[in-house]
Structure formats: structure tokens, C-alpha cells
Amino acid sequence: MIRLIFLNELKGSLRDRRVQLLAGFTLLLLALSAWTGHGAYEHLQAARSKAAEKAEAQWDSLGDYNPHGAAHYGTYAYRPLGLLRMLDAGVQPYTGDVLKVEGHVQNEAMYAEASRSTSLMRLSQFQPALVLQAIVPLLLIFLAFGSIAREREQGVLKMLVLQGASILQLMAGKALAYWSISLGLLLAMVALMALLYGGQVDWATLGVFLLCYALYYLLVALLSVYVSGRAQRSSSALALLLGAWLVWVFIVPKLAAQLGQSLYPLPSRIAFEEQMQEDRQKGLDGHNPSDQRRKALEEQVLKEYGVDSIAQLPINFDGIAMQADEEYGNQVWDKHFGQYFQTIQQQNRVIQWASVLAPFLAVRNLSMALAGTSLYGHLHFQRSVEDYRRHWVKTLNDKHAYGGSQSGDWGWKAEAAFFQSMEDFTYQPPGARWALSNRWPELAVLLAWFLLAIGALASAKRISVLET
Amino acid sequence: MIEAYNLSKSFNGQPALKQLNLAVAPGEIYALLGANGAGKTTTIHLFLNFLKPDEGEARIDGQNVAANPQRARAQIAYIPENIQLYPNLSGMENLAYFSALTGKKYERAELEMFLTEAGLEPEAFDKRARYYSKGMRQKTGIAIALAKQAKALLLDEPTSGLDPQASNEFASLLKRLSEYGIATLMATHDLFRAKETATHIGIMRSGELVQSLRPKEIGQAGLEALYLQQMSQP
Numbered sequence: 001m002i003r004l005i006f007l008n009e010l011k012g013s014l015r016d017r018r019v020q021l022l023a024g025f026t027l028l029l030l031a032l033s034a035w036t037g038h039g040a041y042e043h044l045q046a047a048r049s050k051a052a053e054k055a056e057a058q059w060d061s062l063g064d065y066n067p068h069g070a071a072h073y074g075t076y077a078y079r080p081l082g083l084l085r086m087l088d089a090g091v092q093p094y095t096g097d098v099l100k101v102e103g104h105v106q107n108e109a110m111y112a113e114a115s116r117s118t119s120l121m122r123l124s125q126f127q128p129a130l131v132l133q134a135i136v137p138l139l140l141i142f143l144a145f146g147s148i149a150r151e152r153e154q155g156v157l158k159m160l161v162l163q164g165a166s167i168l169q170l171m172a173g174k175a176l177a178y179w180s181i182s183l184g185l186l187l188a189m190v191a192l193m194a195l196l197y198g199g200q201v202d203w204a205t206l207g208v209f210l211l212c213y214a215l216y217y218l219l220v221a222l223l224s225v226y227v228s229g230r231a232q233r234s235s236s237a238l239a240l241l242l243g244a245w246l247v248w249v250f251i252v253p254k255l256a257a258q259l260g261q262s263l264y265p266l267p268s269r270i271a272f273e274e275q276m277q278e279d280r281q282k283g284l285d286g287h288n289p290s291d292q293r294r295k296a297l298e299e300q301v302l303k304e305y306g307v308d309s310i311a312q313l314p315i316n317f318d319g320i321a322m323q324a325d326e327e328y329g330n331q332v333w334d335k336h337f338g339q340y341f342q343t344i345q346q347q348n349r350v351i352q353w354a355s356v357l358a359p360f361l362a363v364r365n366l367s368m369a370l371a372g373t374s375l376y377g378h379l380h381f382q383r384s385v386e387d388y389r390r391h392w393v394k395t396l397n398d399k400h401a402y403g404g405s406q407s408g409d410w411g412w413k414a415e416a417a418f419f420q421s422m423e424d425f426t427y428q429p430p431g432a433r434w435a436l437s438n439r440w441p442e443l444a445v446l447l448a449w450f451l452l453a454i455g456a457l458a459s460a461k462r463i464s465v466l467e468t
Numbered sequence: 469m470i471e472a473y474n475l476s477k478s479f480n481g482q483p484a485l486k487q488l489n490l491a492v493a494p495g496e497i498y499a500l501l502g503a504n505g506a507g508k509t510t511t512i513h514l515f516l517n518f519l520k521p522d523e524g525e526a527r528i529d530g531q532n533v534a535a536n537p538q539r540a541r542a543q544i545a546y547i548p549e550n551i552q553l554y555p556n557l558s559g560m561e562n563l564a565y566f567s568a569l570t571g572k573k574y575e576r577a578e579l580e581m582f583l584t585e586a587g588l589e590p591e592a593f594d595k596r597a598r599y600y601s602k603g604m605r606q607k608t609g610i611a612i613a614l615a616k617q618a619k620a621l622l623l624d625e626p627t628s629g630l631d632p633q634a635s636n637e638f639a640s641l642l643k644r645l646s647e648y649g650i651a652t653l654m655a656t657h658d659l660f661r662a663k664e665t666a667t668h669i670g671i672m673r674s675g676e677l678v679q680s681l682r683p684k685e686i687g688q689a690g691l692e693a694l695y696l697q698q699m700s701q702p
Contacts, residue, residue, distance in 0.1 A: 001569070008554070008565045015556035015596075155548035159609075162516060162546050163569035163616070164538075466518050 001165060005173025006180075009147075013177060019143060023181060026131065026139045030189045033128045037086055038196045048078055048098065060420055064413040067396040067403065068322065071103030075392070077385040077425040082372075084209060086197050087190070088129035090373025099382070101389045101425065103326065103396065106333050128189055129371075132213060133364050134249045136182050137220045141241040143178040144224035147171075148463075149234035157465045168461040171229055175221040175457075182217040186210065205432040209370040215446055216363040222453035229460045232467070248358040256354030256361065260347035266340065279332045297324050310407045318408065319401025326393050333386070344375055352441040359449045362442040369435040369442075376438050380430055388425045395422060469494050469651035470515065470620050474524035477510055477675075484510045486675045487524070492668070494619065497642055497652040499662035502672035508655030510675075512624050515653065516546060528620050542570070545613030549625035551605045555598035559588060559608045562597055567615040574615060586611035587641055603634030610641055613650075621645065623654035627661050639665040659692055 013019045055076050062070060079097035100107045148171065151157040160170060190210065194201065224241055231237035267275070301320060302308065310317045348365075355361035368374035372381075405412030436443060470492035477485040485507040492498040500508045513519040515526045517537040526533045533540035553562040563579050574582075583593055586607040597605065606626065613621055626642075627635045635658070642652060642665050656662055662669055663683045671679040 004565070004568050008557070011561075012554045012556045151552075154552035155550065156552050156554075158516065158518065158548060159546060159551075159566065159612070160569065161518075162541050162544055163566050163612075164541070164571065165569050464518070466513065 001169045002173045002176070005165060005170055006176045009174045009177035010180060013143060013181060019181075022139050022142055023185065026135055026185055027188065029131045029135055030128060030185065031192065033131050034086075034189065034192050034196060037089075037127055041081065041086055041197065045081060048081075051076065051098075052078060056424075062419050063416045065416070065419060066410065066412060067319070067400040067414050067418075068103070068410070070414075070419060071393055071396045074100050074102030075425070077101050077388065077427070079381050079427055080429070081197075082429070083190075083193055083197050083201050084205060084371035085373055086128070087132075087193055087209075088367045088371035088373055089127050090129075090368035090371055091375050091378060092373045095375075095378045097381070099385045101385065101392060103322075103393045104329065106329075106386060106389065128193065129364075129367055132186060132189065133216075133360060133367065134245075136185055136217065137249075137360070138245055139185075140178050140182055140217060140220045141224050141238070141245060143181065144175065144221060145228055145238040145241050146234035147174045147178075147225050148229040149231050149237045150228075152465060152467055153234060161465050166461065167229065167463055167465070168457065171222075171225045171457050171460060175218070175225040178224070179214075179218050179221040182221065183214060186213050186217070202429070202431060205370055205435070208432045208436070209367065212363055212366045212370065212443075212446065215450055216359060219359065219446070219450045219453040222450075222457055226453065226456045226460055229463050248360040252354050252358035253351075253361055253364075256351050259354075260350035263350060264343050264346040266343050266347075272336065272340075276332055276336055279335070280329055293324070293328065294321055297321060313407055316401050316403075316405045316407050316409065316412070318410070319397045319399070319403075319405075322400065323394060323397035326390075326397065330390060337386075341379060344379070348375070352445075355442055355445045356448075359446055362445040362449075365442045366436075366439050366446070369439045370432060372429045372435065374435075374438075377430075377435070380434075381427060384427055385425065392422065469496075469529055470498070470622075470653050471527040472511070472515075472524065473527070475511070475514055475521050475526055476523040477507075477514060477519060477521055483675050485514070485521075488677055490670060490677065490680070492620075492651040492653050494649040494651050495646045496667045497646050497654070497665055498668045498670065499666035500653070500655045500670050500672055500677075501657070501659065501662055502655075505674075506672040507675040508672055509624055511672075512546075512622050512653070512655055515620075515622055516544065517541065543619045544622060545616050545618035545620070546622045547606065547609040547613065547624070547626055549628055550602065551609045553597035553600070553605055553608055556596060558594045558596055559583060559600065559604070559611075560593045562608055563611050563615060566612045570616050572615065572617075579611075579615070582611040582614045583608070585614055585644075587637055601634070602629050603631070603637070606630070606634070606638055607641070610645070614645075619650060621650050621652040621654075623652065623656075625656055626654055627656060627658045635661060 059073075059075055062073070065073075077099045079092075081097070085092070148157065148167075151160070157170075161167070187210075190206070224237075227241055228234065228237045231240060266272075297320070298310065298317070301313065301317060302310070305313055305315075307313055351361060351365065355365065365374065369376065371377075399414050399418060400412075403412075403414050403418075470490075472488045472490045475485060475488040476483070488507070488511060490498065500511060502508050510519065514521055515528065515533060517526075517533040517540065520534055528540040529543045531540040531543070553559070554565070557565065560576070560579055560583065563583060564574070567574055567579070580590070580593060584590070588604060588607040588611065592600065592604055597608070600608070621642075627638055630638060639661050642654075646652060646667070654662075654666075666683055669681055669683055670677050
């Protein structure tokens, strides 16, 4: 019976000019967002390729060079652009996906945005994810608001019930029909993006990504049909559903982001950098300044080599001192990065709680997480780059210290082959399991809303077929 | 086939139907006449089990509709006042869908036969229902009833909004259905069609069946006079 109702509703809907217009408009928006994204992608890809080639060529052509000079010269770490990244750019437009790797400094996009985390939590760009998360549900609302209410107004509902269909079967069949239209749009979008961007696809992550959207659309379809069944008039159902959409898509996300920022504020960029600088100069506890640390290290190394002065050392003490300073800097960075991460987590917890009121937030966070473009994803990339940077700097400092030069010999040069042998940065995105490990509350919220929608539908089996 | 025993219904304490008793045998057409609010549609809705009676029983083919709604509904076809079909499906597709809901699967030739029997022109079969007149929708509704092979037909103001020719065709169709043994109960304001079509007429006022008669017993002018007399009663 449900299959029959589903097929009939689907056929009728697909032939309906209004539905064709709305679905066509949504498809146009999706194509437009894909096209504009594609323009940006091509530009970005070209710029990245050019920059990467140039940086690689420059690095390879360093020739014989001083390792510390090379550490200042630096290199670049690029985050790969994939299909999911193009479907949902998440916070990446704000955080960027290229980091410069160099000695002494952790270059982080988070610094650039540290005082504007509210911006990080909203999507204002016209991108496929926005259409998938906000516009497709709007289409579902327009498809479903009259599904039961209008048939009741027209008397068709009485005929259907008399023919043997139950209200529950009608609601389920109709909701499935609208859902399948939304799924069609989703799959069309993914196919279009795959054609435009191709490349390697993580099928497991893409599968979970599609499942999350499918679940989201199903609950929107079920709730819309339920509201249509409960409302006295189709116009009332439309007003109620549009109100709910506004609350879900605009009001709750905005309020939640602002609440998160006011409850757990992040330091401004200047304050953040000043604090890092201070800790590095004065020591993490404020009683261990850099000159004292250097003096202690000098004594330790002299004792280790059994000599009285730096000039007597068979190695270059400058390299050891730089590495020690680097490692201290790393501790400072870890401390502040940890605090930053903790605050971000607290802000995100507020958003997660808010998603209880608005499943839009849940699917938005899940989508970003699976696309690897959430703040957590960005921090994962940043952490990977930092791990690489530490290894990279240590390699250069060790060369400076033990490569054959003497302390104070800043003009010493390592051979070109050494620089060419250094490993390039490669980033392996963490995948669906990792993404979901941070987002189980959103997944739970989505499932809870789905169960609520099913429960609502089950409770509607006794709704009247008569107008009141 | 269609029977009411002391059927009563109130809304918010206001009686809408009081102790209605009537019986429509197979092949009979019973027309309920009355002003708006007289209780005609309430009666129909009670037979359809869309409303629960406060007292009494509505029965279809011997089944108490409130106690056995599924069994009773299986025997009922219903055409509302302003029948609406799925506008983006053809008459043929609408008929196929409504029939399939009852569990019946017909071949196209069989569906064509029902539509033809109901009086729909063949060129309209595959035309989308959005282009149908009310008369054409009524005929498709009748075809749905024929395909259901229901024993009871309930109609709510079936000729309202139909032009005289369509109204006349509809009356002929009802007579033909009665020849198949279908029991018909219709609520109407149309005294002329009631007189022409019905085998029994009941006049309702303020929820009560105040008069029941056979059209043969009275002429058209007599029916109108009787009706107006009943309506003018305090």
C-alpha cells in the first residue's frame, strides 16, 4: 500500500509544474553553487600548483646552503582538495588550507581568525552545502505542506481512506515520495561535483556523508507531512513549517554561535601572540627566562663533551641551542594550542546542544566533519603540519649542530643533496570514523529527531479526515 | 443495505442528528433533502465512519460501521460534493490508483470499460484530470465506485455545480447503477433531480427526518410544496 501511494505521489509530483519549477530552481542553485565553486577551485588549484612547483624548485635549487638559513627560507604544506571539500567547504574559506613551514614560528590560520570565531561557525558563502542543508529542506516543505491538509480540504482524503488507505500509510507514502525527490537532487549534485572535480574519492566517507543528508531529508519530509496532517488548513501548515525553517536555519545557529562566543571567549590575535611571546621569553612558569635556559644548556653540553668553552666543542653549539629553543617554543605552542582547542571544544559543545533544537545544525556539523572542513578537521591538519614542522626543523638544526661546522660559523653550508633528500609534507585526511568520533552528539541528535518524526507520524494515525 | 437505527450525533452539545431511522435496499436510491445544517452531511459522515455516533447504529451490508469500519468501508463508494482527482494524473491513472488502493488490479481494457460505463468520453481517458469539468470528475468518481464493486454508494450534493445536461446524465447514471443492485444514499438540495432519480425521499430539518415518501406518491409541484412547508415549520 505504501509503495503504491509512494509511486502515485511521486508520479503526480514530478508532473506538477510547480514542483518542476521548484525542483528545477533548486537544481539550478546547486549547479550555480557548483559552478562558482568550480571557478574558485580551478583558480585555487592553479595557484597552488604554481606556488608548490615554485617552492619545490626553489628548495631544490638552494644548492649548498646554511641549514638555519634554510629553516628561515621555509617550505609550504598544502591540504589536498577533494570532492567532499568542494561539496562542503566548511570553515576552510576562513582558515585557509596552506600553511608556511619555517623555523621558530608556527604559522597558523587560527591566529588570523582567533578573535573572530563566530565567523568560523557560520556559513555565509554560497556553496553546495548551504543549498543542500537549507534550500533542499525548503523544497521539501513546499512539496509536503499541502500533502494531507489540501487533500482534506478537497475531500480527496475521504475517498482515499474509503478506498482502504490509512492515514499512516498515506503520510508514509507521501513523505517517501518527497524524500526521494530530495535524494535525487542530492545524488545529482554529488554526480555533478564528481564530474567537475573527479580525483580520488573516499567512498566510505562519501557514503556516510550521503547517509547523514538522507536521514536529515527524511526527517524533514516526515515532519512536514505530519504538520500538514495536523494543521487545519494547508496555509497554516505552510506558515508553521516556514517558521520552523527560519528558526532552524537562521535563528538558532546565530544565537548558538553568539552564546558560545560570549560564554567561552577566545583571546584576540594580539593578546594571543603577546602571551605566546611572553611565555617564550620569560618561561612557561614566568621564572625560567630564555637567557637562563641557554646558560644551563651550555653548561650541560660542555660537561657532556668534557670541555671548558664552546670554542672547544667538536660540534656547533648554535644548532643545539636553536633546537632547544625550538623545543621550548613547541611547549609554549602546545600549551596555548591546547587552551585554544579547549575553548573551541567548549564553543562547539554549545552548538551541539543547540542542535537539539535545530537539526540543521547537526547536519551542518556532520557534513563539515565528514568533508574534513570543520574546525576540528582544520586543527587536525594544523597538528599534522606542526608535527612535520618539528621534524623538519630538527633535521635542519641537527645538520647545523652535527654536520661538521663549528659554533659561531653562520656561514657554513650543507650540501645541496641534503636539502633535496628532506621529505615533503603529505597529509592523510583522517576519514569518517575519526570525523564521527567528535560528532556523535550531532549524530545522536539527528537520530533522535528522526525517531521523533516517526513517533509523530505514528501518533497521527487518528487524525480526522474531516475539515473542522 | 444502508440502514440507520436511532442514529444520533451532537456537536458541542448541539444536536446535529436526532434518532434517525432509515433503510435503503439494494437497487434503491434514497435522496435526503433539507436546508444547510439539516443533518444530511452528518448522516453521510456517520455512514462513512468519519464521525462516531452518540447513539444508535449506522450499518452497511449488515455491518455496524463504527464497530467494523474496514469491513463496512469495503462495501462503500463515496463521491463528495466537489470531487477532486489527482490533477496531474489522467482519468485512467486516477481510476487505476484508486482501484489499486482497494487491492484490485485491472487491465487497461477493464478500466476503459468502467470509464465508458460511467459515461466518460474515450478521448478524455488519458487527458490529465486538471482539464476535467466537474461532470467529468463525477463520472470518473462513478467509475471508481464501479471498479470498487461497492454495494453502497454515498453521495454528498452530487449535482451541485453541474450544468443541466451533466446533471441529467448523472441522474441517468445513478439509475443505471441502481439496476446493478447498488444501494444509493445521497444528500442533495436538488428537488427536481431527487424527484426524477430517487426511489425514496427523506426531508430533514434540524437533524430530524421529518418526512419520508416515495416520489411516485407525489408530483414535482407537490414535493416542492411539501418541502417548503416542512422548512417553514418552527
